[in-house]
């Protein structure tokens with residue numbers, strides 16, 4: 001007998017950054033973070049528990065994966081098996097509509113869709129909080145992609161714990177229309193994953209303690225500006241959070257930026273100098289995401305598209321959280 005479910009989840013981009021883990025097991029973030037779940041980037045994942053399988057199997061974008069990606073998937077499935085009493089191995093098929101491992105947050109949408117599909121396929125009747133906690137243990141940013149709109153994930157407690165830690169929506173997508181221009185600087189796979197990058201930053205950066213101090217303060221600023229619907233204060237604090245995160249990583253030799261990254265950052269400042277309210281943020285890759293009001297999105301995108309080294313520029317807006325897809329629609333080949 002096999003049990004199957006398909007789920008869809010979107011990527012999210014953080015405005016106050018999660019960078020660094022608590023020094024105890026369970027993948028608890030060392031700092032709080034706040035993100036927007038985006039309509040433009042989607043992962044669709046089917047999980048089928050099948051008693052006939054000898055091992056878990058992962059197919060990502062049509063390619064069978066082994067090694068670390070499969071291990072991370074199996075670790076999540078093992079938690080679901082332990083909670084549900086199910087012993088069957090699973091076939092996992094996942095498809096992104098954007099490049100994997102390019103700093104466009106594929107692990108967030110991937111683990112969010114995987115967690116929701118796996119929980120449902122196993123027959124567990126879990127709350128969204130429990131699914132978010134499950135996803136967060138595999139990839140903390142994934143804990144946020146279960147939810148729509150502007151989403152907050154708290155830091156893990158200072159003292160070791162195994163208690164649930166999950167995200168929640170602060171402002172639903174339908175309530176606030178702030179946009180992001182995703183400035184893609186090529187499809188190169190990044191050399192240092194965000195997990196490895198933050199572990200190296202914690203171990204080797206003289207500025208990691210400074211990040212742990214400033215990250216939560218900037219988070220409070222981002223959060224309060226969001227709740228006040230103060231776009232400019234929100235954008236300014238978000239850009240500072242990204243720069244502080246990257247500065248701490250730089251000092252450990254973890255450098256995600258490429259030459260076009262600086263060029264786009266310069267163009268964002270120049271636009272700001274001309275009175276256009278645009279703010280930049282970057283994750284574990286060279287790409288730049290530019291926060292913009294809907295009215296400025298078209299002209300700002302046209303300006304950025306004309307820069308050397310810039311590939312695609314696409315506009316994203318807030319989306320709903322992860323969803324299950326009915327079996328008739330979700331049936332996989």
Ligand code: DP6
Pocket residue numbers: 013014016017018019027033105107108138139140141142194195196282283284
């Ligand atoms: C820079 O969630 O990918 O995008 O928990 O180790 O899987 P793991 O890390 P991950 O880190 C995301 C880091 C970031 C900032 C953010 O999304 O908050």
